[in-house]
Amino acid sequence: MPNESSAPEGAAPGPAAASSAGRTLTTTSYAILALLAVRPWTPYELAQQMDRSMRWLTPRSASVVYEEPKRLVADGLAEAAKEFTGKRGRTVYGITEAGREVLRAWLAGEAGPADARESDLLRIAVADLGELDDLRRTLARMRADADERLAQTRARAAEYQDTGGPFPARLPVISLVTRMFLEQSEAMARWAAWAEEAVAEWDGVTRETGARVPDDAFGEAGSEARE
Amino acid sequence: MPNESSAPEGAAPGPAAASSAGRTLTTTSYAILALLAVRPWTPYELAQQMDRSMRWLTPRSASVVYEEPKRLVADGLAEAAKEFTGKRGRTVYGITEAGREVLRAWLAGEAGPADARESDLLRIAVADLGELDDLRRTLARMRADADERLAQTRARAAEYQDTGGPFPARLPVISLVTRMFLEQSEAMARWAAWAEEAVAEWDGVTRETGARVPDDAFGEAGSEARE
DNA sequence: GCAACATACTCCGCCCCGGAGTATGTTGCC
DNA sequence: GGCAACATACTCCGGGGCGGAGTATGTTGC
Numbered sequence: 001m002p003n004e005s006s007a008p009e010g011a012a013p014g015p016a017a018a019s020s021a022g023r024t025l026t027t028t029s030y031a032i033l034a035l036l037a038v039r040p041w042t043p044y045e046l047a048q049q050m051d052r053s054m055r056w057l058t059p060r061s062a063s064v065v066y067e068e069p070k071r072l073v074a075d076g077l078a079e080a081a082k083e084f085t086g087k088r089g090r091t092v093y094g095i096t097e098a099g100r101e102v103l104r105a106w107l108a109g110e111a112g113p114a115d116a117r118e119s120d121l122l123r124i125a126v127a128d129l130g131e132l133d134d135l136r137r138t139l140a141r142m143r144a145d146a147d148e149r150l151a152q153t154r155a156r157a158a159e160y161q162d163t164g165g166p167f168p169a170r171l172p173v174i175s176l177v178t179r180m181f182l183e184q185s186e187a188m189a190r191w192a193a194w195a196e197e198a199v200a201e202w203d204g205v206t207r208e209t210g211a212r213v214p215d216d217a218f219g220e221a222g223s224e225a226r227e
Numbered sequence: 228m229p230n231e232s233s234a235p236e237g238a239a240p241g242p243a244a245a246s247s248a249g250r251t252l253t254t255t256s257y258a259i260l261a262l263l264a265v266r267p268w269t270p271y272e273l274a275q276q277m278d279r280s281m282r283w284l285t286p287r288s289a290s291v292v293y294e295e296p297k298r299l300v301a302d303g304l305a306e307a308a309k310e311f312t313g314k315r316g317r318t319v320y321g322i323t324e325a326g327r328e329v330l331r332a333w334l335a336g337e338a339g340p341a342d343a344r345e346s347d348l349l350r351i352a353v354a355d356l357g358e359l360d361d362l363r364r365t366l367a368r369m370r371a372d373a374d375e376r377l378a379q380t381r382a383r384a385a386e387y388q389d390t391g392g393p394f395p396a397r398l399p400v401i402s403l404v405t406r407m408f409l410e411q412s413e414a415m416a417r418w419a420a421w422a423e424e425a426v427a428e429w430d431g432v433t434r435e436t437g438a439r440v441p442d443d444a445f446g447e448a449g450s451e452a453r454e
Numbered sequence: 455g456c457a458a459c460a461t462a463c464t465c466c467g468c469c470c471c472g473g474a475g476t477a478t479g480t481t482g483c484c
Numbered sequence: 485g486g487c488a489a490c491a492t493a494c495t496c497c498g499g500g501g502c503g504g505a506g507t508a509t510g511t512t513g514c
Contacts, residue, residue: 056404056408057404121404121407124400124403124404124407125400125401125403125404126400127400127403128396128397128399128400135400157445158445160445161444161445168434169355169433169434169435170355170433170434171434171440172355172429172432172433172434172438172439172440173351173352173353173354173355173362173432173433173438174352175440175441175444175445176351176352176354176422176425176426176444177283177284177348177351177352178444178445179418179421179422179441179443179444179445180348180351180415180418180422181283182445182447183414183415183417183418184411184414184415184418186414186447187410187411187413187414188407188410188411190410191406191407191410191411194406195403195406195407198403199403202399205399205400206396206397206399206400207395207396207397207398207399208396211399211400212399213398213399213402214402214406216406217388217402217403217405217406218384218385218387218388218402218405218406218409220409220413
C-alpha cells in the first residue's frame with residue numbers, strides 16, 4: 001500500500017493535524033510561536049532568545065531555530081518580512097491570526113506533541129498567553145501524571161526491595177538509581193501539588209489580572225533541605 | 228569499512244575517540260554493550276530488555292535497538308551469529324573482548340557522549356561492570372555538577388525575585404517553573420550527596436564484593452515528604 | 455485447522471543536533 | 485583612517501534517533 005503520508009501542498013488536513021497546519025507541530029513550533037506572540041523577531045534574535053529563555057525548558061540548537069519559522073510561514077502560522085540594511089538582508093518574523101489561534105488551542109487542550117513532559121512545562125511558562133482555566137487544567141493533568149509516576153516508581157522500588165530483582169548481586173547499584181528516581185518523582189509530585197494550590201488562589205494569569213507570586217516561590221523548595 | 232569520509236582530520240588521533248571504534252559511540256552504544264556484557268541476545272530480546280531495563284534511564288525505540296548492534300559488529304565490539312529455526316533465521320549478538328574493553332574504558336573515564344546527564348545515570352546503573360573507584364569518580368563528578376546547577380538555579384531565582392525579570396507581569400507563571408527547577412535541582416543535589424556517602428562505605432561494586440544496599444534506599448526519599 | 459499472538463526483522467520520513475562555512479554589518483582602538 | 489574583533493544573518497550537511505507501517509515466519513490454544 002502506497003504511503004500517502006507526505007501530502008505536502010495539497011492542503012489535505014490529516015485527522016490528527018493540529019488545526020490548520022499540514023503537519024504535526026512540535027514543541028519547537030509552540031516555543032517559537034509563543035515568542036512570536038510577544039513581538040516580531042529576526043531569526044538571529046530568535047536564536048538568542050531561545051537560548052536565553054528556553055534553554056532550561058526545551059533547548060534547541062540554532063540551526064533548528066532558523067528552520068522552524070520557515071515551516072511556520074509555510075503553514076500560515078507566521079509571516080516573514082524582508083528588510084535591508086545596505087546590501088545585508090534580514091527577515092523579520094511575526095505571528096498571524098491563525099498562529100495565535102493554534103497557540104491558544106494548544107494552551108487550551110491536550111493537542112500537541114506526544115512528548116508530554118517538556119511541552120507541559122512550556123505550557124506553564126507561557127500560560128499567560130492563554131486562559132486561567134487552561135493553566136489549571138494543565139496543572140491538574142501534570143499532578144495526576146506526577147502522582148501516577150510516583151506510584152509506579154514506588155512500586156518498582158518496593159519490588160526490588162522485596163524480591164531483590166533478577167540479579168540480586170546488582171542490587172546495590174540498582175538501589176542507587178532507584179533512589180534517584182524516587183527523589184525526582186517525589187520532587188515532581190510535591191511541586192505539582194504546590195503549583196496547583198498556588199494557582200487555585202489566582203484570579204487571572206498575569207499580575208495585572210490577578211495572578212500572584214507565591215511567597216515561597218523563590219526560596220528553598222524543601223524547607224528541610226536547608227543545611 | 229572505514230566511513231571516514233566526512234572527517235578530514237585523518238591523522239589526528241582524537242583523545243576522546245572511543246578506542247578502536249571508527250565513530251563516536253553514543254549512549255545507546257554503551258547501553259547495548261552493557262547488556263551484551265551480561266549475556267548474548269537476539270535483537271528482539273534486546274529490544275524487549277532495553278524497554279524493560281533502560282526505559283527510565285535512556286529510552287530507545289525498537290528500530291534503533293535493531294540498528295545499533297550492526298554498527299557495534301562493524302566496529303568489532305560485538306559479534307553476530309546466525310541461527311535458524313526452520314526457514315526462520317535469527318541473529319544472536321555477543322560482545323567481543325574489544326567491546327568489553329571500551330565498556331571498561333567508558334566506565335573508568337570521562338569519555339563518551341557529551342550528553343552527560345543520561346549517560347552518567349547509565350554509568351551508575353551498570354557500575355558493577357567496572358571498578359569501585361570508577362563509580363566513586365562518576366558520583367563525585369555528578370555531585371559537583373548537581374551542586375553547580377543548583378547554585379545557578381538559585382541565582383536565577385534570586386534574580387527574578389529581586390528584579391522581577393524582563394516582564395514583571397509574567398512573573399507569576401515564571402515563578403511556577405522556577406520553583407520546579409529549584410525542586411528538581413535540590414532533589415538531584417540531595418541524591419548525589421546521599422549516593423556519594425553511601426558508596427564511601429562500600430568495599431566493592433557488587434553485593435559479593437562488598438557493596439551494600441543503603442538502609443533508606445527504597446524508602447521515602449525525603450523523610451518530610453510523607454503525608 | 456485456524457486465528458491470535460510472538461518472534462524477527464526492514465524501511466521511511468521527519469525532527470533535531472552541532473559544527474563548519476559564508477557573508478556583511480558595527481565598534482573600538484591605535 | 486584603517487583594521488581587527490565582534491555581532492549579525494544566515495545555509496549546509498552527516499548522522500542519531502523516533503515511531504509507525506510493513507513483511508514474514510514460528511508457536512499456542514481453542
